[in-house]
Amino acid sequence: xxxxxxxxxxxxxxxxxxxxxxxxxxxxxxxxxxxxxxxxxxxxxxxxxxxxxxxxxxxxxxxxxxxxxxxxxxxxxxxxxxxxxxxxxxxxxxxxxxxxxxxxxxxxxxxxxxxxxxxxxxxxxxxxxxxxxxxxxxxxxxxxxxxxxxxxxxxxxxxxxxxxxxx
Amino acid sequence: xxxxxxxxxxxxxxxxxxxxxxxxxxxxxxxxxxxxxxxxxxxxxxxxxxxxxxxxxxxxxxxxxxxxxxxxxxxxxxxxxxxxxxxxxxxxxxxxxxxxxxxxxxxxxxxxxxxxxxxxxxxxxxxxxxxxxxxxxxxxxxxxxxxxxxxxxxxxxxxxxxxxxxxxxxxxxxxxxxxxxxxxxxxxxxxxxxxxxxxxxxxxxxxxxxxxxxxxxxxxxxxxxxxxxxxxxxxxxxxxxxxxxxxxxxxxxxxxxxxxxxxxxxxxxxxxxxxxxxxxxxxxxxxxxxxxxxxxxxxxxxxxxxxxxxxxxxxxxxxxxxxxxxxxxxxxxxxxxxxxxxxxxxxxxxxxxxxxxx
Numbered sequence: 001x002x003x004x005x006x007x008x009x010x011x012x013x014x015x016x017x018x019x020x021x022x023x024x025x026x027x028x029x030x031x032x033x034x035x036x037x038x039x040x041x042x043x044x045x046x047x048x049x050x051x052x053x054x055x056x057x058x059x060x061x062x063x064x065x066x067x068x069x070x071x072x073x074x075x076x077x078x079x080x081x082x083x084x085x086x087x088x089x090x091x092x093x094x095x096x097x098x099x100x101x102x103x104x105x106x107x108x109x110x111x112x113x114x115x116x117x118x119x120x121x122x123x124x125x126x127x128x129x130x131x132x133x134x135x136x137x138x139x140x141x142x143x144x145x146x147x148x149x150x151x152x153x154x155x156x157x158x159x160x161x162x163x164x165x166x167x
Numbered sequence: 168x169x170x171x172x173x174x175x176x177x178x179x180x181x182x183x184x185x186x187x188x189x190x191x192x193x194x195x196x197x198x199x200x201x202x203x204x205x206x207x208x209x210x211x212x213x214x215x216x217x218x219x220x221x222x223x224x225x226x227x228x229x230x231x232x233x234x235x236x237x238x239x240x241x242x243x244x245x246x247x248x249x250x251x252x253x254x255x256x257x258x259x260x261x262x263x264x265x266x267x268x269x270x271x272x273x274x275x276x277x278x279x280x281x282x283x284x285x286x287x288x289x290x291x292x293x294x295x296x297x298x299x300x301x302x303x304x305x306x307x308x309x310x311x312x313x314x315x316x317x318x319x320x321x322x323x324x325x326x327x328x329x330x331x332x333x334x335x336x337x338x339x340x341x342x343x344x345x346x347x348x349x350x351x352x353x354x355x356x357x358x359x360x361x362x363x364x365x366x367x368x369x370x371x372x373x374x375x376x377x378x379x380x381x382x383x384x385x386x387x388x389x390x391x392x393x394x395x396x397x398x399x400x401x402x403x404x405x406x407x408x409x410x411x412x413x414x415x416x417x418x419x420x421x422x423x424x425x426x427x428x429x430x431x432x433x434x435x436x437x438x439x440x441x442x443x444x445x446x447x448x449x450x451x452x453x454x455x456x457x458x459x460x461x462x463x464x465x466x467x468x469x470x471x472x473x474x475x476x477x478x479x480x481x482x483x484x485x486x487x488x489x490x491x492x493x494x495x496x497x498x499x500x501x502x503x504x505x506x507x508x509x510x511x512x513x514x515x516x517x518x519x520x521x522x523x524x525x
Contacts, residue, residue: 088318
């Protein structure tokens with residue numbers, strides 16, 4: 001075997017180089033993928049908290065209270081001795097309805113779904129009533145609204161004791 | 168007069184009017200598709216449009232930056248529909264007289280090179296479009312709004328103009344139906360057209376007489392079900408997605424008496440006068456039977472008709488049933504809209520417990 005032939009790549013060396021190259025390529029791809037995956041999660045989350053303290057039961061008057069709508073997406077509705085936390089997401093396609101005090105109804109600007117003050121749908125395409133969030137009284141006597149737990153009327157969950165507080 | 172037009176523009180009246188005009192147009196396409204009709208139509212429509220624009224409410228709607236492209240499109244669409252009918256009418260007259268279509272004349276069969284004939288045209292179109300867009304961008308400011316906020320929606324919240332027909336459709340259907348199933352069927356149906364319609368007539372030339380069913384059913388879906396809904400969704404839907412006539416001021420507090428009832432409530436409570444059954448399937452049984460019957464019985468019933476028999480003989484079993492299925496799915500949209508307008512029907516099958524509403 002001549003000298004210059006030995007200097008060139010033999011089969012075993014070729015495969016070891018190929019393995020190194022292939023592993024590096026895979027690692028680079030995986031790293032890039034991991035970075036892209038990480039990038040899809042925000043560094044700072046501006047979403048409202050899923051639960052919040054909503055003041056004292058005495059803060060609320062009869063009717064719809066909009067003070068938590070912009071911050072947390074919740075209407076506080078006091079009616080017939082019950083205070084409920086009503087979701088402000090339309091059950092049709094997830095728009096944000098408006099409370100119309102003159103007509104005493106929630107009305108969605110996207111497809112015209114309408115709801116009574118209780119949250120029950122009566123006009124437009126909405127297939128079911130607005131959802132209620134879990135609401136409870138803390139040890140200090142304040143109201144706590146927990147948006148991780150929802151109560152749906154059509155499933156008969158509005159009788160659940162966590163879905164309203166008696167005031 | 169303006170009151171009358173506002174009244175006529177309500178979907179319950181304007182939809183039948185539009186449908187009737189559409190079928191009259193298809194029936195008398197040889198009259199519509201003449202230059203005389205085109206000139207007369209233009210001559211009449213200009214003062215009418217000018218009179219419409221004299222109304223400040225109407226002008227405010229059509230000059231809203233979002234609506235400018237739709238104005239342009241409506242004008243272009245009217246012209247192109249007329250142009251195609253004109254070419255169809257010309258060719259059909261020639262074919263009736265035993266001549267060949269205009270496109271098949273020797274001077275029209277001449278072949279030319281893509282370069283420079285086509286490329287020069289394209290270059291010109293690119294430049295003209297760019298100038299048009301630049302001028303447009305200078306004249307009309309982009310309708311940008313404040314940053315998105317999850318707890319607030321603009322009122323009315325409107326989709327981009329090309330989705331407004333879909334948004335108007337969503338008023339009558341569950342989001343799963345009008346947002347996923349029907350658009351899916353539309354796309355699949357459009358893809359399926361070349362496989363269903365194997366009629367070789369009309370390849371490379373305009374004709375209506377040789378393919379009336381294909382053209383009529385396509386244009387019905389296009390003009391009546393899509394363009395009409397875009398026009399309604401764009402110009403006639405104001406705050407709270409309430410209907411407003413073309414001359415009506417968009418009063419935020421317009422109250423519309425509107426109470427929608429499910430079919431099950433109609434049947435059990437209003438007709439049979441008994442409380443709604445607890446069992447979900449039993450509760451919705453009338454709607455379910457109706458829907459299943461609509462989808463299964465109608466295709467077979469359609470075979471009894473003269474058109475159905477002819478089409479079946481021409482296209483064969485599988486093509487025929489696919490066509491009829493797509494057609495009755497398409498017709499479910501006007502049926503549901505008319506039911507909503509006439510008897511305030513919300514859903515034929517209402518199973519919100521299973522997220523299933525038809």
